[in-house]
Each structure stands twice: as C-alpha cells, then as structure tokens.
Amino acid sequence: MEKFLKGLNRFEEGLCGVLLLGLACLTFVETFLRYTVSYSFSWFQEFANYTLIFSTYLGASIGVKYGMHFSMEAVTEYTPDRISHLLKTIAYFISGLAVILFIYFGIRHIQSIIKFGVKSPSMQIPMYIPYLAIPLFSITISFRFFVLSYKHFKKFLNNEPYLKVRKKETH
C-alpha cells in the first residue's frame, strides 16, 4: 500500500510537470505555424484550456501536500502553540469537508451533462470529460486536507511546538 501511494505521488508530480512543458511547446508550435504558413488547429484553444483546468486541479492537489495554499495566519501566529495546532486541525477539517462538496456536486453536475448529451463547441467531445478533473482531484485534495488535519491533531495531543511564520528560519 505504502509503495503504491509513493508511486502514485511520483506519477502525479511527473505528470503535472510534463503536461505544463508539453502544453508550452504545443502552444509554441501552434503560434509558429499560424505565423509562418497561416495554419491553425481549430481545436487548439479549447484543448489548451481543458488541459489547463486539468493541470490546475492536479497542481492544487499536490500543493496541499506541500502546504502551498495561502492562508491568513494572523491568529495562529499569536495564540499559544497548542491552540494554534487545534485551530489548524479544525481549519483543515473544514477545508476537507468543503472540498467534499466539490466531489458530490461535481458528480451531480456531470450526471446532468451526460443526460443532456452536451458536447464541447469545437472539439465535439462530450462535455463531461473536461469537467471530470474537478471531482476527480477534489478526492485527493480533500484526502490530503484530512491528513493535514490529523497531523495537527496528533501534534495538539502531544503538545508539540507550532512552527510560526515569524520564527521560521531559512527553509
């Protein structure tokens, strides 16, 4: 299980990097062709937008693991360490719950798109495919929020020190 999760993590991180680089190169090729031989792919912009949405949610999900989502730390900065941990536990728990909304209503929305058979304007693919990114990565986002919440809860129980922003040394 451990090995599987590690592999999945590495795949996720590799995928988001490669997607970004690939998309940049593709955009370059498209621009070059359009300028030189005035040829442009009709599907390109739509494809690029959907890939961007996919990689945004993927990147956001990995970002939770590295604690890269900004939050306002004004309160946790000045409360005692134990209370800061408790606040963080609650904050991440609520975040996890909030993202579950994305999963539930994302699936509901996709169901209704499938029912109406909506297709994308230029690529003519079923519209639920690009929408899949939201509920799919919300699963990992909310899972990671719950993990963070659990970690802070453990530190709260063990009364461990809280790493405050203004005391952080070089990282």
Place this chain on the structure above:
Amino acid sequence: MNLTILFLCFFILLSLSIPIAIALVSTTAIYLFFIAKIPLTSLIQQLFNGLDNFVLLGVPFFILAGNIMAEGAISERLVNVMKLFVGRFTGGLAMASIMACIFFAAISGSSPATVIAIGSIMMPALIKEGYDERFSIGLLTSSGSLGILIPPSIPMILYALVMNISVAEIFMAGFLPGFFIGMCLMIYSFIMARKYGWYSKTTYTLKEGIKIIKDGIWAMFLPILVLGGIYGGVFTPTEAAAVSVVYALFIELFVYKELKINKLLNICRDSAILSGCLLFILSCAMTFIWLLTVEQLPQKLAEIIISHVESKWVFLLGINFALLIIGALMDIVTAVIVISPVLVETLTRYDINFVHFGIIMIINIECGFLTPPFGLNLFVSMAIMRKTLVEVARAVLPFIALFIGCLLAITYLPKISLLLPELLLKR
C-alpha cells in the same frame, strides 16, 4: 443584511486560518445554499468557467519561463552585461543590480523569480565590494519586485482577466512606472554609495567587454522577442509566454548548455504546482466574485462610497492605505483579484481609468510582497541569503518607504501609466 452575513462568514473562516481559496468558495457555497437557495451545481460550473479562458494559459507559462531563467545561466549573463555598463560608477554595482532586475523583469512575470535570479548572484558580489549588508539585502529584495510591474507580469494577467481589459494594454502601461521606480532606486543607491564610499575597482579590457556582450546577447534578445512580438501584432501575450518558455529552453539547453534534464523536470514540476495553487485560488475567487456581482454589491458599494467621499483622490488614497494593511494580513494578489471587480462601478463613477487603477494595484502588490509577515519576496530572500525574517524585514524598511512615495506619485500622476498606451495603442 445578507451581505453582512456573507462577509462575517468569510472573515470567520479566514481567521480560522483556512486556506484563502477554500474560505472564498465555502462562503459562496454557504450563501448559495442557505440564503439564495440556488443549487450548488452552479458552483461547479463557475469553478470551471473561471478557468476556461485562453488568457490564463499565460500564467503557468510565464512562471515556467521565469523559473527556467532564474535557475539557468541567463540571469548571470545579464548581470555581467550590466556590470560592464554601469559597474565603474559610484554605487555602480548596486545600479547594475537594479538594471539587471529591470531587464530580468522584462523577460519574467514574477517577483520572487526575479529576486532568486538576480539576488542570489548579486548578494555575494555586493558584499565583496564592501557594500553594507543590510543595504544590499534591502536593495535586492525590493528591486526584485519590479518583476511584476515591468511587463510581462502574472498579476497583471489576473487583473486584466477579472476587470475585462486587454492584457497588452496594461502590460504597456507598466513600462514607465517600472522605469520610474527603478530610477528612484538608483538615485537612492547613488546617494548611499556616495555617503559611504562604495565604488568598484574592476576594469575591463576591450576584449573582455566584447566577450561579455557576445555571451549576453542571447539573453538580451529575449525581451525584444517577447515584447516586440506582442506589440508588433505577431502573437498574443499568452503565445508570447509560450515563445519565451521555448526560447529560454533553447538557449539554456543548446547555447549555454548548463541546464541538466533532471533539473529541468524539477523546475517544470515546481512551476506546475505553483501555478496550480495560484489558479486554484483564482478559480475559487471567481465564484465569490460571481456571487458578489449577482447580489449587486458593486452598485451598492458605489452608492455608499460616492455619497461619503467627494474626491476621487481621497478615494484612491483610502484604497492604497487599506491595501497596505490588507497586505500585512493576507496574500495580497488574492486580495487585489477579489477587491478590484467589486470596485468596478465605483471606478466608473469617479471616472478612474481601469488600466491606471491596475497599475496602482500592482504597485500595492509590490509593497505587499515586501511587508512582513507574509511578503513573498521576504521569504525568498530569507532562503537565498540565509537570514531571519526580522533581519530581512528590517533591511527592506527604507525601500518600502521609497515604494510608497513612488506609489503616491504614480497614483496622482495618471499620465505616468497612461502615456504609453495612449500614444502607442490608441487606434
């Protein structure tokens, strides 16, 4: 009444230290569900639509291009060229740093990337030449923030998106304010250098000079390619971003040959995660903005502000003041993204140009990047200069004062921002 509940809810969530993106979207969800009674599937639709825009693709591309250049050899070659030109004057090395920042700002769209690129090279050099350590830290940390004022700029793309204006136009408006702040920084450095006798003894032979320029020419060509391409009508800002990624890759891999493939993959991964987090906030912020617009907050706010504040200059002063405080409390880019669209109606009534207002917002973001405890540049400097937050923050103080002075000048002289777009872009 409803709006009061909305904001109360938002601030409670925010002060619990919930990530800003989640706080924004949760507030929207709570409001939709309990008060507006709109099905929450529309929330998913807004999350999706907020990102479904070709302009946004420029954000990850500019982040990627900036990171490639910051890690690679381009920044070093640029610094060498600047040293060759102004290094011999009093305070020359400090001026060379500022000019390198301006130049680097013209090829990257991010402030932290500029600090990494120029700061990590110039910091040891300045100390070696006998510059005061505190001055050097302050200088490099603050002049790096020119990265977002001189085009291309990532926050400008986000602002242009939420305010519905042209990216090319606000890019163009950033030039003169950027040079203006750069000049002020240079004058300040010159005064300090004269006072303490900081000057360089390095001289170059003609042969060395030619080699440095030859080495640097690839890096120097990039701004011409990117900005020339945009304003020559060859490509859009988004495509320019892709072009600069490919060009940066090309010279790092095939001309300077110092970038390893392994490192490149790491850079790609880091850039993708960073832009993922940034655009995730945008996606969530767009749902909040959508809700505020549906509830007609911009109109209501405009009524209140106009009836209390007579002059638009007082209004602008108030906004600047408020943002300086907000910048010390939360991530300033998000704050600007959310606040600007809410003020659309007010700006229209006061007859304030959206582009000019955008430039004011960008300089506020720069100040926010420099103010503790959450200024991004401070953290970058802490990491590359091995100092604590308190030391860096103290070093930056005089420069914040200088930035605030420039901010006021640019606020009250709209021409500084609007001259170039008016001259060059008006059809």
